[in-house]
Amino acid sequence: MTLLRLENVRKRYDQTQVLHDIGLQLEAGEFLVLIGGSGSGKTTILRTAAGLERVTAGRVSLREYTVDDPQTARFVPPAQRRLGMVFQDYALWPHLSCLENVAAALPARTQGRLNRAQEMLERMQIGALAQRRPARLSGGQQQRVGIARALVAQPDLLLLDEPFSSLDPEIREQLRIDIRALARETGTASLLVSHDPTDIWRLADRVAVLEAGRITQLATPESLFDRPATPHVARFSGAQGGFPAVPAQENGLTGVRLGAVFLPAPLAPSCAPELTAYFRPQDVVSQPACTAGPGLPATLEHCVFEAGAWLAYWRVAGLTALICSRERQKPGAAARLTIPGDKIFLYPREGSGPP
Amino acid sequence: MTIFVPALRLRRQSGASLLLLVFGLLFVYPLLRFLLLPLVPALGPLGSIGVATQQSGLSARAILDTLQLSLVTAAVTVPAGILFAFLLECRAWSGNRLLAMTLWLVFVLPSYLVATGFQILFGWAALRGSLLQHLFFSAPGIVLLLALKGLPFCVLAARTGWRAIGGEIGDAARVHITDAWRRRLLLLRLLLPTAGAGFVIVFVEVLQDFGIAATLGAQIHLPLIIYAIYEQLTTMPIDFAAAARLSWWLVLLAGLAVALHLGIVVRYTSALIHGRQREFLRPLCHRAEAVAATIALAVLVALGLGVPLGALLAEALQPTPGAFLPLGTLTSLGNSAAYASVAAALAILLAAGLAARAGRSGRLRHALDLITLGNMAVPGLVLGAAYVIAFNNAWAPLYGTPLLLLAGYVATHAPMLVRFLQPALGQLHINLADAGRVHGLSFPRRLQRLHIPLLRRPLLWGWCLAFSQILFELPVSELLYPAGRPPLGVALLQLDQSLNYVEEARLALCGILVCLAAIGLAALLATDDPSPAPPSPAPPSPALQERS
Numbered sequence: 001m002t003l004l005r006l007e008n009v010r011k012r013y014d015q016t017q018v019l020h021d022i023g024l025q026l027e028a029g030e031f032l033v034l035i036g037g038s039g040s041g042k043t044t045i046l047r048t049a050a051g052l053e054r055v056t057a058g059r060v061s062l063r064e065y066t067v068d069d070p071q072t073a074r075f076v077p078p079a080q081r082r083l084g085m086v087f088q089d090y091a092l093w094p095h096l097s098c099l100e101n102v103a104a105a106l107p108a109r110t111q112g113r114l115n116r117a118q119e120m121l122e123r124m125q126i127g128a129l130a131q132r133r134p135a136r137l138s139g140g141q142q143q144r145v146g147i148a149r150a151l152v153a154q155p156d157l158l159l160l161d162e163p164f165s166s167l168d169p170e171i172r173e174q175l176r177i178d179i180r181a182l183a184r185e186t187g188t189a190s191l192l193v194s195h196d197p198t199d200i201w202r203l204a205d206r207v208a209v210l211e212a213g214r215i216t217q218l219a220t221p222e223s224l225f226d227r228p229a230t231p232h233v234a235r236f237s238g239a240q241g242g243f244p245a246v247p248a249q250e251n252g253l254t255g256v257r258l259g260a261v262f263l264p265a266p267l268a269p270s271c272a273p274e275l276t277a278y279f280r281p282q283d284v285v286s287q288p289a290c291t292a293g294p295g296l297p298a299t300l301e302h303c304v305f306e307a308g309a310w311l312a313y314w315r316v317a318g319l320t321a322l323i324c325s326r327e328r329q330k331p332g333a334a335a336r337l338t339i340p341g342d343k344i345f346l347y348p349r350e351g352s353g354p355p
Numbered sequence: 356m357t358i359f360v361p362a363l364r365l366r367r368q369s370g371a372s373l374l375l376l377v378f379g380l381l382f383v384y385p386l387l388r389f390l391l392l393p394l395v396p397a398l399g400p401l402g403s404i405g406v407a408t409q410q411s412g413l414s415a416r417a418i419l420d421t422l423q424l425s426l427v428t429a430a431v432t433v434p435a436g437i438l439f440a441f442l443l444e445c446r447a448w449s450g451n452r453l454l455a456m457t458l459w460l461v462f463v464l465p466s467y468l469v470a471t472g473f474q475i476l477f478g479w480a481a482l483r484g485s486l487l488q489h490l491f492f493s494a495p496g497i498v499l500l501l502a503l504k505g506l507p508f509c510v511l512a513a514r515t516g517w518r519a520i521g522g523e524i525g526d527a528a529r530v531h532i533t534d535a536w537r538r539r540l541l542l543l544r545l546l547l548p549t550a551g552a553g554f555v556i557v558f559v560e561v562l563q564d565f566g567i568a569a570t571l572g573a574q575i576h577l578p579l580i581i582y583a584i585y586e587q588l589t590t591m592p593i594d595f596a597a598a599a600r601l602s603w604w605l606v607l608l609a610g611l612a613v614a615l616h617l618g619i620v621v622r623y624t625s626a627l628i629h630g631r632q633r634e635f636l637r638p639l640c641h642r643a644e645a646v647a648a649t650i651a652l653a654v655l656v657a658l659g660l661g662v663p664l665g666a667l668l669a670e671a672l673q674p675t676p677g678a679f680l681p682l683g684t685l686t687s688l689g690n691s692a693a694y695a696s697v698a699a700a701l702a703i704l705l706a707a708g709l710a711a712r713a714g715r716s717g718r719l720r721h722a723l724d725l726i727t728l729g730n731m732a733v734p735g736l737v738l739g740a741a742y743v744i745a746f747n748n749a750w751a752p753l754y755g756t757p758l759l760l761l762a763g764y765v766a767t768h769a770p771m772l773v774r775f776l777q778p779a780l781g782q783l784h785i786n787l788a789d790a791g792r793v794h795g796l797s798f799p800r801r802l803q804r805l806h807i808p809l810l811r812r813p814l815l816w817g818w819c820l821a822f823s824q825i826l827f828e829l830p831v832s833e834l835l836y837p838a839g840r841p842p843l844g845v846a847l848l849q850l851d852q853s854l855n856y857v858e859e860a861r862l863a864l865c866g867i868l869v870c871l872a873a874i875g876l877a878a879l880l881a882t883d884d885p886s887p888a889p890p891s892p893a894p895p896s897p898a899l900q901e902r903s
Contacts, residue, residue: 013636052526078529079538085530091523095544104541105531149531 001028002064003157003189004049009058011044011213018044020213022058028156031183031190033200035236036210042193045210046159049191050085051078062157084150084188088162090142092134098145099130105149120148124178140171147175151182158183160192164199176202197236200224209233231347234278239345240324241278247271256346259318261296265341272348281311283343284325286335295336300329374709378726381766386733389741390606392599414597417578418604421562424494424579425608428501429557435502436509436553437517437546439655442648443510444517447637450652457652461659462507463820465827467566467848468863470500472663474571475670475856492575500567503659505557512556516549548619555616559609563734565830570851580605581736581830588740588834595744602737609732617728670860680861687846688862691826692869694757694842698764699821703814705765706772710780713773723773730770739763739834755837763831768821775820779813815877823870 004026011019018041026032036042047053048060051067054075060068062083067076084105092101102117110116121127124144126137134142143163150158160179164172180203183190192203200207200221207224209217209232217229228234234241245256247267255264256277287295298314301322305311310328314337323337439458443451461469473496477488490496520542532538568582580601587598640648713720742763747754753762783806791801807814829844836842841849843866850859 047526050526050530052529078526079531079533079535081530083530085527087523087527089523091527093524093527093541093545104537107533108537149527153531 002026003028003030003062004191005059005061005064006045006049007059007061009045009048009060010056011041011048011053012056018213019048019055022213022215024208024215024218026157026189026191028189029183029187031180031192031203031205032208033204033206034191034193034208034210035195035197035200037195037232040210041213042195042210043161046161046191046193049157050083050159051076051081082153082155083157083159084153084155085159086143086146086150086161086163088165090134090139090146090166092142092145092149094134097131097133098126098137098148101134101145102149102152105152107153117148117152120152121145123182124148139167140175143167143171143175144178147179147182151186151188154186156188158188158190160190162193162195164194164196179203197238200237228278228345231276231278234345234347239278239280240321241276241345243277243319243321243323244349245275245277245346246273247275255341256344259296259316262294263296263339263341263344264294265344265346267346271346274349275346276349278345278347279339279343281324281326283339284323285338285340286312286314286325286327286329287338289334289336291336293336293338295338296323298323298335298337300331300333300335302331303329374705374712375722377705378709381762381769382726382729382738385741385745386738388745389595389599389737390603392596392744393603396596414583414601417580417583417601420578421580421605422608424497424501425558425561428498428505428561429554431498432502432505432509432557433513433550433553435651436506436557437513437550438651439506440510440513440517440549442640442651444514445520445637446640446644446648448640448645448648450648454652454655457656457659458507458510461503461655463823464660464663465566465829465844466500466504466564467570467829467844467851468667468827469503469659469663470567470570471847471851471856471859471863472666473500474574474851475666475860476662478856492571494577496575497567497571497577499658500571501561501564502557504564504567505560506655506659508556508560509553512553513546513549515552516546520545551619552616555612555619559612559616559732562605562609562612563736565734565736565833569829569833569848573852581734584736584740585830585833588743595740598740602740605734605737606732609734613728613732667860667863670856671864673857675857680858680865684846684850684858684862685865687841687843688865688869690840691828691832691843691866694760694764695822695825695828696873698761698768698825699818701761702765702768702772702821703776703817705769706776706817707780707810707814709769710773710776713777727770727774730767734830735763735767735828736830736834738767739831742831743834754835757837757840760832760835760837760842763835764825764828767828767831768825772817772821775817776810776813779810783809812881815881819874819877822873826866826870 002025004024006022006024009019009022010017018039022041022045024032024045034042034045044053048055048068049062055068055070057070059066059071062076062081065076066072066074067081068074092098093104096104098121099114099117102120103113106113106116118127118130121130124147126141126144126148129137129141129145134145137145143166146163163179164175167175176199179190182188190203192199194200204221206218206220208215209224209229211230211232217224217233219227219229224233225237228237228239231242243258245258248255248257248262250262250264253264254267255262256267256275257263258277286298287293289297296314296316298316301313301315303310303312309326312325312327312329313322314325314335316323316337325337329335439454442448443455473491476482477491482488491499524545525542528538528541532541563581565581565585568579569585572579572582584598584601584605587594587601709719709723713723742759743754745751746759746762753759787805787809788801791805796804827844827847828842829848832842832844833848836845843862847859847863847866850856850862
C-alpha cells in the first residue's frame, strides 16, 4: 500500500518558490531518505507531509486519503494524520518528565498510558530516566525520548527531521542502528531528511535527492552510486571531479578529451559541447609511465593514509585539480592514469570555471 | 616573560578593585546609610533626628494603594503583552515593524509626559465632565497610564516564551497530541513562566514609576509609596527616617518580586534551554487575526503615542502672548542636555568597563548580575534620597552640586547599560585581543583598531538610550538638582503642577527635538566608517587587517 503520496507539490513563501512539482511516494514499511543541501527544500517536504506547512499547489495523500489539496480546500491538521515525528532539536516539552513526554503522545483515553510509555522508554534503553526532565539528559538521551514519543502511538509513518545532526558521531551511529532496527521490527515506514550521505548508505531503501526544490534523482542507494544523475549526486556519493572535458572521437571510438588526452567513454547521442567529468578514486588505475598505451600522463604530488587506505594525488598537465587514486606510491613517481569508460560520469558543463 | 605576570595580575586586580570601589561608593554606601536610618538615627543629617511626624495612616494607605494598583496593572498588562508578543514572534504580519517601533517609543517616552498628554486631552471642553474624564482622573486612569508604560517590558518578557513555543516544541504538540484541549493546556503551561515573569516585571515597574505618581497621582490625591517618599523629603519638616521606612516597603516589595522573577527565570531557563532553537518560518496572519491585530495596534498607537504627542503638539501650538518659551524655562533644557551628555558618556564608560571585566571573570559576572537585579529593586528616587544623606556631610559636601547630580544619573543608568552592552561584548571573540597582543599592538592601538570599531554601534546606541532617559529624568533630578539650575524633568513637573500646560508642552516638544537630534547624530556616527589607522610598527597578520 502507498502510505504517503505527493503529487505535483509546490510550495511558495512570499516571492520564493521552494518546491517545484514534487512527486514522491512512500510504500508501507519502506525507509526513504530525502537528501539535499541547505535550502534545498527537504525539510519543507517533511513539514508538508506532517501538515505543519500547507502546500501552495498539488496534492498530499496519506493512506490513499487526500490530506492537503488547495484545489478542493481539503486540509487535515497534523494531529489527525496519525504519524510520528522526530525533530532535529528534540522538541521535548521541558516541563514534563520523559515518561510524561512520551505518554502525552497517546490519546487521553488510552488504557495503561503510562505503562505503554514506560515500555517504549525501556525499548529505547532509557527506562531508568523516565522521571527525569529533558534538561537533565544528554543530547543522545533526549533524542531517544523523542523517538520513543514518536513511536509510542504505533504510527505507520515516521517522519525524521535531521534527527542525528545535533549529536556526536558515536551516538549518531548507534541511533542509526536503533532506528533502522525499530523501523523494521514495527514495520513503520520512515521518511528521513538529512544532509549527511552516511544516512543513505546506513538507512535507505530508496533515496530522493533534492536540489533547489526539485527531486533530481529517486533511486536505490546502489543505482544512485552506479549512475549518479547530477554532479551534486556524484560528489556526495564520493566521486571526484568537475574536470572540464569535451566530447571527442578517435579511431572510431567515442570519448572525451581530458586535458589533452583522449579517454574512451560512452556518450549520449545529444551530448553537450562542453562537459564536466567525475569518477571515483577506486576506478582510477595507474600504470608505469614507461609502458605504452593510452592514459593521462601524471606525476605523484603526495600520498596520504586515510582510514585504512592509501590515497595517491596525481597532477595531470592541463588540469587544475589533482586526480586521486587508491594506492600507495612514492612522491615524484610518474604514471599513466586510465579510467574505464563506463566509470566516467559526464554532465553538461555549467559556467566555465575550472574545478 | 614570567616577571611580568605578577605585574599584569596586580594591574588587573587593581582595575577590578577600582571598579568595585566606584560601585560601592555609588550604591552600597549611600543605600546602606539611608535604609539603616530608621534603626540608626545617628546616620541621618543633623536636624532630621527626632522630627519624625506620625503619618502612619497616610503611609499605610499609600502602601495599600500602591499594592492594589501594581497588582491590577500587572494583571491588565500581561494578557495584552502576551498577545502583542505572539504577533511579533509567531506571525508574519505587515504591522509587526510598526508594532515594535511603537513599543520602543512608548518605552522611551517619559511616563509623566504621557500623563500630561492625557491631562491636556481631558482638560478640553468637549471632554470636560464626561464619564471618560471622570474615569481618567481616578484609579482607572492611573492603571491605564501605568499599563501603557509597563507594556513594552511585558512584551519583551513574553517574546522569549513565544519564541520557544513557536518553534519545534509547538510543532511537536501539533503532530503528537491528538486532543485539542490537551494541546492547548500544554501550550498554556509552557507560557505560564513567561506570563509570570511579565507580571513581576510590570509589577516592579509600576511600584517604581515616579512620573505618573507625581503628575496624575498627585493631581487626584491618590497617595502612592514613591510619591509619599518624595513628599517626606521635600515637605517641611523633612523626615528622612519616615522616607527611609517607606523606602524599605518599596525595596522589600520590589525585592520580593525580583526574587520571584529570578526564581521563575532560573526554573524557566533550566526547562527551556535544552537544545538549539532552530529559526522557524512564521505563518501569515489569518484574516480574523489580521483584523484583530490591526485594531489592537491602532489602539496602542493612539493611546501610547497619538494622545500624548498629539495633545502636547496641539497645546504647544495654542496662541499665547509673549515669547514662545521664556528664557528661564528654556535654560532647563540646556542644563539637562549638558548633564545628560556628560552623565551618559560616564555611564557608558563605566558600564563598558564592568561588562568587559564581567566577560572575563565568572565571579564578577555574578556580582554584576546581582547588582543589576538589585538596581531593579531600588528606584531612582530611593537612590536619590540616599545620596542626599550620604553626600551631605563634612567629608563629602556634594549635596547641591552638579557633581552629585551627575553621580546620581550615572548610578541609576550604568546597571541598565551593563545589561545593554553585555551581549555585544559577549560576541567579541576572546582571542581577538590576544591576536592583537601577539601581533604587537599596544593597548591603545588595540582599543583604536579592534575594540572601538567593533563596539562603536552598541556604545553609541547605549549612549543614546542613556541620554534620552537622563534628559527627561525626574526622581533623581527632583532630589539632587543644584539650586537655581533645574533640569528639564523638574521644570516640566513644576509647569505641570501649576497647570501651565502650554509652556510644558512646548518645553517637552523642544526636549524631544533635542533627543531626536542627538539620536540622529549618533546614527550618523554609527554608520560612518572610521578613518584608516596609521600603519603600525609591526605589520599585523592579514586576518587582523581584515578584522580591523
